Amino acid sequence: MSSQKAVIIGAGPAGLGAALALARMGVSVTVIEKEAEIGVNRRGETIRFHQGMEDRLYKGFFEEQTIHRINQRTYYSHTGKKKADRQISTWNLIIEYPRFVQALASVAEKAGAQIVKSAPVDRYIKDGDRVSAVVANGKEFAADIFFATAGHHDPSLDIGKRALSRIDIPIRKYLVKNYAGRDTHLEYFFHVDERYPAIAAIFPRGKGEAEVLYMFLTDSAAKKAASTNIPGTRGASGREHDKLDFQYIASIIDDFENIHPVFGEKLTGAKRYYETNTLIPMGDIGSDILPAPNLVLAGDAVGQVEARGGSGIRSSFMMGQISAQAAVDTLLRENFSSQAQSAFKKKVLDSEQMHELKDLNLKFGIPRRLFFSTVTSPSAMDTFWFALEFFMR
């Protein structure tokens, strides 16, 4: 494969997973990352151990990256009256996101991948139905095959004409310092507002720090928020979810800190350290994984995140690996023929990882979504608490 060239757009878990696999198979790999540093757009701080991922990195990788471990969760209802404790069978590992992704990058670089930073890809050049190059900072990067792994804003999505309907979770997350709650539990607090169903959670990280997460649930909730006439809303860009005004939503959920009897108290005196907000895809495949014969999509770009918490990073990395392996075995080996394209899709979609994703989505994601679309008030949340105890596992 030494004469074959691959360009990967985005040095997140999916792109680095693909880069590592390709480099090890002898493909010449260039990863193009828009940021000056890897992992600066912080995502989650929680990951569950995954043997397959560690096997592809090195023994002890997860151990090295772990700041803190958690194996219990406490869920509180909106009123604080209902509460459920749960044991987590696989430890939740609390990580420092930038450090974790930088460690992935360093394994990929050692295997031979080259990473170009400060290079936002803003254009794809096509030759017939194939992509011949991508452009970043006015410079063309040509290759035989391209991996679009730039997350849910991946510029290739215009080529794939993806429907955004499955990307349904506007999420806001921030890390606080001086967290005053217990540090051995993940603590969830549910709040349902008539217009904006939301969930908030505290993820203790140890050392007096905690990550606080707020997110809105269900497509219909997002649509409601998007269609409400809110003064100052950022206007339409054509896609309904883009109409959501995070600032306005944030002001509503900030109030939540004062409303919730347990939540506000635990955060008293805590300092914001970083925050981020975005829309994330949850569960299943939302777009074509091969929108052009030599353009592979993986990770959040296809909306394949597992429907359970702590799994987006590992499932994106694994998807990058699986797609790269399948691309070498089919597309690159058989010069992107139509048979090779079908074989590629079959290999990826039939992989154990994809089946696992689909099963989890069926078991948890879909019922969870259905459940939250029925809850319309805080008291309804308490009434349905028994169902939540089950679905939020």
Ligand SMILES: Cc1cc2nc3c(=O)[nH]c(=O)nc-3n(C[C@H](O)[C@H](O)[C@H](O)COP(=O)(O)OP(=O)(O)OC[C@H]3O[C@@H](n4cnc5c(N)ncnc54)[C@H](O)[C@@H]3O)c2cc1C
């Ligand atoms: C707020 C938030 C919290 C989350 N919490 C968790 C959690 O606790 N645990 C968990 O496992 N998962 C979590 N997830 C999900 C997880 O982070 C994602 O599933 C995972 O990061 C997806 O990996 P990816 O490589 O597909 O995309 P990303 O991680 O989004 O990586 C995309 C990369 O591409 C780069 N890029 C983007 N556009 C361009 C461009 N035009 N040109 C070049 N480069 C570009 C970006 O800078 C980035 O480095 C969270 C996600 C979000 C948004």
